[in-house]
Amino acid sequence: MSNMLKMSDFTPVIGIEIHIQLKTKSKMFCACPADYSGDEPNSRICPVCMGLPGSLPVLNRAVVHQGMLAGMALNCAVQPVTFFSRKAYYYPDLPKGFQTSGCDMPIAVNGWLEIKDDAGNPKKIRIHCLHIEEDVGKLLHSASDGRLEGADASYVDYNRAGLPLAEIVSEPDVSSAREAVEYVTALRRRVRYAGASDVDLEKGMMRFDANVSMKCADGRWGRKVEVKNMNSFRALERAIEYEIKRQRKIMEDGGEVLPETRHWNDAKGVTTASRVKASARKFMMEPDLPPLVVTPDWVEEARASLPEMPNEKTARYVEDMGLSEADAAVLTDSIDVARYFEGCVDAGANPARAGNWVRTEVLRVVNEKRCGADELTVKPASLAELICRIDDGRLSTTLAKRVFEAMLDGLTVDEALKKSGAAEGEVGADALGELVRATLAANPDVVEEIKSDKLDKNTKGKKIKFLQGLVMKETRGQARPDEVSKIIESALNLR
Amino acid sequence: MRFRSMGAREIAAGVREKKFSAAEVFEECLRTATDCEDRLSALAAVTAEAGRIQAKRVDEKVAKGEDPGLLAGVPVVIKDNICANGIRTAAGSRILGDWVPPYDATAWSLLADQGAVLLGKGSMDELATGVSDGSAAAVAAGYVPFSLGSDTGGSIRLPASYCGIYGLKPTYGLVSRYGMISYGSSLDQIGPFTRSVEDMELVMRVLARHDPKDSTSVSKNEIFARRTNTLKGRRIALVKEFMDFSPTLDQITADAMKRTIRLFEESGSEVIEVSLPTVARYAAACYYTIAASEAYTNFARFDGVRCGRAAEAAGLREMFETTRSEGFDGGVKSRIIVGTYLSEPDCYEKYYVAATRVRTLIAEEFYKTFDADRIDCILQPVTPSLSGKIGELNLYTLTANVAGLPAFSLPAGLQIIGPRWSDGELLDIGLEVEKISGAPKIAYFLQRR
Numbered sequence: 001m002s003n004m005l006k007m008s009d010f011t012p013v014i015g016i017e018i019h020i021q022l023k024t025k026s027k028m029f030c031a032c033p034a035d036y037s038g039d040e041p042n043s044r045i046c047p048v049c050m051g052l053p054g055s056l057p058v059l060n061r062a063v064v065h066q067g068m069l070a071g072m073a074l075n076c077a078v079q080p081v082t083f084f085s086r087k088a089y090y091y092p093d094l095p096k097g098f099q100t101s102g103c104d105m106p107i108a109v110n111g112w113l114e115i116k117d118d119a120g121n122p123k124k125i126r127i128h129c130l131h132i133e134e135d136v137g138k139l140l141h142s143a144s145d146g147r148l149e150g151a152d153a154s155y156v157d158y159n160r161a162g163l164p165l166a167e168i169v170s171e172p173d174v175s176s177a178r179e180a181v182e183y184v185t186a187l188r189r190r191v192r193y194a195g196a197s198d199v200d201l202e203k204g205m206m207r208f209d210a211n212v213s214m215k216c217a218d219g220r221w222g223r224k225v226e227v228k229n230m231n232s233f234r235a236l237e238r239a240i241e242y243e244i245k246r247q248r249k250i251m252e253d254g255g256e257v258l259p260e261t262r263h264w265n266d267a268k269g270v271t272t273a274s275r276v277k278a279s280a281r282k283f284m285m286e287p288d289l290p291p292l293v294v295t296p297d298w299v300e301e302a303r304a305s306l307p308e309m310p311n312e313k314t315a316r317y318v319e320d321m322g323l324s325e326a327d328a329a330v331l332t333d334s335i336d337v338a339r340y341f342e343g344c345v346d347a348g349a350n351p352a353r354a355g356n357w358v359r360t361e362v363l364r365v366v367n368e369k370r371c372g373a374d375e376l377t378v379k380p381a382s383l384a385e386l387i388c389r390i391d392d393g394r395l396s397t398t399l400a401k402r403v404f405e406a407m408l409d410g411l412t413v414d415e416a417l418k419k420s421g422a423a424e425g426e427v428g429a430d431a432l433g434e435l436v437r438a439t440l441a442a443n444p445d446v447v448e449e450i451k452s453d454k455l456d457k458n459t460k461g462k463k464i465k466f467l468q469g470l471v472m473k474e475t476r477g478q479a480r481p482d483e484v485s486k487i488i489e490s491a492l493n494l495r
Numbered sequence: 496m497r498f499r500s501m502g503a504r505e506i507a508a509g510v511r512e513k514k515f516s517a518a519e520v521f522e523e524c525l526r527t528a529t530d531c532e533d534r535l536s537a538l539a540a541v542t543a544e545a546g547r548i549q550a551k552r553v554d555e556k557v558a559k560g561e562d563p564g565l566l567a568g569v570p571v572v573i574k575d576n577i578c579a580n581g582i583r584t585a586a587g588s589r590i591l592g593d594w595v596p597p598y599d600a601t602a603w604s605l606l607a608d609q610g611a612v613l614l615g616k617g618s619m620d621e622l623a624t625g626v627s628d629g630s631a632a633a634v635a636a637g638y639v640p641f642s643l644g645s646d647t648g649g650s651i652r653l654p655a656s657y658c659g660i661y662g663l664k665p666t667y668g669l670v671s672r673y674g675m676i677s678y679g680s681s682l683d684q685i686g687p688f689t690r691s692v693e694d695m696e697l698v699m700r701v702l703a704r705h706d707p708k709d710s711t712s713v714s715k716n717e718i719f720a721r722r723t724n725t726l727k728g729r730r731i732a733l734v735k736e737f738m739d740f741s742p743t744l745d746q747i748t749a750d751a752m753k754r755t756i757r758l759f760e761e762s763g764s765e766v767i768e769v770s771l772p773t774v775a776r777y778a779a780a781c782y783y784t785i786a787a788s789e790a791y792t793n794f795a796r797f798d799g800v801r802c803g804r805a806a807e808a809a810g811l812r813e814m815f816e817t818t819r820s821e822g823f824d825g826g827v828k829s830r831i832i833v834g835t836y837l838s839e840p841d842c843y844e845k846y847y848v849a850a851t852r853v854r855t856l857i858a859e860e861f862y863k864t865f866d867a868d869r870i871d872c873i874l875q876p877v878t879p880s881l882s883g884k885i886g887e888l889n890l891y892t893l894t895a896n897v898a899g900l901p902a903f904s905l906p907a908g909l910q911i912i913g914p915r916w917s918d919g920e921l922l923d924i925g926l927e928v929e930k931i932s933g934a935p936k937i938a939y940f941l942q943r944r
């Protein structure tokens with residue numbers, strides 16, 4: 001049987017579960033700060049997030065707001081009532097012996113995201129639901145590879161315990177590792193746009209699990225395997241690729257894929273069956289929290305704070321501003337860059353030129369400094385001013401780049417002009433060259449006359465003076481006339 | 496023996512008016528407790544040091560002319576499942592070991608803010624599977640004029656009636672549960688024991704505060720402002736199904752019922768009979784399911800990792816298992832097993848979800864009966880038998896917890912149950928009864944001669 005099956009006879013059926021850390025000042029059920037980066041282990045804790053006997057949770061309303069924003073960014077419907085459940089199991093990183101989760105009645109349901117399938121066609125990935133829940137602590141093992149097996153001692157840091165998470169569960173609409181990566185990339189971009197999460201992968205703010213099963217053309221279905229522990233796009237991609245291959249091999253050999261939980265080992269590049277039997281987690285209603293009623297006003301408030309999403313922005317840049325789809329996609333990749341670009345355009349810069357500047361200079365600096373575009377010293381209005389000066393010929397592109405560098409130190413356009421060696425108002429040689437070329441191009445009849453041998457030297461000189469005058473007028477008298485005439489003469493091959 | 500029979504109000508007034516000092520009161524109460532403890536074992540811990548410091552602070556305030564609070568210098572015992580910062584709290588269980596909570600329960604901090612002085616922690620059965628017996632005994636024997644207990648299915652009212660004092664299980668949400676070690680979170684309420692209705696009202700005025708740390712707490716302090724000083728025109732209900740159990744009533748309880756019914760009738764109240772079939776039939780099963788499910792998850796945090804006692808063991812799983820099998824007693828273990836079973840995926844709908852639905856029906860039946868018959872309160876025994884085994888399900892008390900209703904147990908072994916937030920009115924009724932039948936006396940016989 002196996003000989004007869006081709007690779008194309010197997011269709012992977014993949015659902016993705018994503019945990020993202022919602023962006024709030026404090027934890028989900030207590031006042032401990034949500035940002036603990038760089039703090040001592042167990043320094044950001046209190047009786048509530050430690051689950052000490054007698055402590056009770058109080059829901060942080062900001063978590064609900066952020067959860068709604070994330071849901072709306074994923075085209076979900078917000079549910080009017082949600083309640084919390086206790087998800088009970090024993091593990092040292094779980095302070096109360098149960099996780100308080102909104103999983104039984106999710107706050108947002110029935111969403112979707114559009115991606116391109118492997119053939120390049122648009123494809124919708126449906127989102128089953130988004131619910132909010134609390135994070136657990138972090139286990140630190142003394143074993144050399146940092147893993148639980150073989151560790152002499154384990155330590156728990158509860159700084160992370162109680163941080164607000166959103167779990168986003170997709171329908172099994174994903175068909176390849178590439179689609180999975182495109183889905184999570186698009187999802188990450190939209191959630192970040194909404195301001196619901198910083199989704200910083202390096203800080204563990206986005207984690208992935210994948211449910212992978214295989215459908216065979218001969219009618220056989222493999223059982224669903226849950227693959228856990230992926231913390232990067234690359235890990236997600238590799239884990240799914242590995243799991244597809246593994247399951248296909250089993251099915252090709254006539255075997256049966258077992259329903260199980262497998263852990264992705266990033267170092268070895270394999271998934272291994274979880275040794276702990278996945279006992280069914282037990283649920284019951286959280287009696288310490290009343291049902292959460294999300295009023296229509298609250299939903300509207302959240303919706304009003306939702307910015308224009310990247311897809312809509314891209315379409316607008318293409319249609320209204322005439323940018324190419326590829327350029328628009330680069331500009332809309334992160335909202336701070338898109339806002340920067342829009343700031344330039346609003347301040348009067350030509351969209352095409354502003355787009356070029358933002359895609360090249362601004363993004364280069366943002367990447368170098370590892371900061372947001374909104375944190376740049378050069379504000380969009382200043383860049384727009386610089387761009388306008390290029391447009392009206394007062395600056396060459398080369399000189400403008402030097403001026404931009406100087407502006408990064410906090411100078412205004414004029415100050416930067418001085419500092420970069422160009423006297424205030426002085427027109428650089430490049431810009432002058434450009435202006436001359438433009439002036440000649442705009443007066444082909446005069447150029448024709450000068451080039452022909454019909455005119456005497458005196459008349460020719462007058463014609464050149466005429467062109468020189470036009471250029472001088474363009475530079476508002478800032479250029480040196482002898483230099484202008486030199487450039488005109490060399491442009492006309494008279495020298 | 497100046498202070499032993501004094502009520503909280505009288506002590507606070509005396510301290511405020513400098514008739515005596517908080518320190519004097521505390522030392523005498525401490526002596527009484529020390530004298531009785533070997534026979535009574537009412538206290539899990541005596542907090543002499545902490546109490547002396549608090550008493551001294553009250554006296555300093557009085558000396559400086561500052562307001563020492565409504566409970567200035569009044570000694571108090573709180574049940575050992577209510578946390579007090581820096582004071583060992585074991586909730587009657589080995590599993591908590593020598594745990595010292597780093598924070599105050601809201602109920603205790605409200606008392607402390609009003610100048611109450613901690614004498615000790617009231618002994619109790621493990622993690623509230625039994626009753627708040629230590630807190631009740633401490634009031635009955637006159638260690639303190641009032642104490643705090645907690646009531647999940649009758650654990651305030653039962654010991655109150657055994658000891659012949661007052662005990663109030665407030666409406667669910669009236670008193671903050673923050674800092675009380677939960678048993679059945681949706682059933683638990685903290686409430687006071689006192690020897691007079693006047694003191695009960697004083698303490699409840701202090702305790703009934705909205706607490707932002709407890710999401711189930713509400714702001715209803717105003718319910719104690721109402722005053723109706725007559726029983727005339729009150730409508731008192733006897734529940735047919737609970738009167739059917741009469742043959743099992745101890746003679747002493749049966750007599751008390753008869754006497755009290757007559758008292759109401761003679762005072763111009765109307766005593767009528769109502770029927771609560773759903774409550775009588777399902778409340779116990781509903782209670783048992785919910786209490787066990789909540790208890791099992793509430794007790795899941797006792798794993799030896801963050802607080803309390805941890806067993807020595809080679810691996811993680813072994814550590815959990817040994818810690819819990821050594822740390823819990825049989826009663827708690829059986830509830831954990833039942834709770835775990837009831838929330839198994841295939842039992843969850845059948846038992847747990849069903850119980851929560853039945854609970855709604857029970858609350859509705861109470862509500863409709865109170866509303867339709869314009870009833871002020873239900874009168875019924877606290878328990879059908881005074882010699883009942885401690886820790887057994889008691890249908891007579893648990894109904895109020897299932898429905899979240901206030902229930903006030905009177906010294907005669909009877910309780911009055913009212914609609915939600917009628918706590919103030921129950922005290923009004925209790926006060927009129929007390930005027931006729933008298934307040935409870937100190938159980939002096941416990942004194943070592």
Ligand SMILES: [Zn+2]
Pocket residue numbers: 027030031032044045046047048049050162
């Ligand atoms: Zn905290």
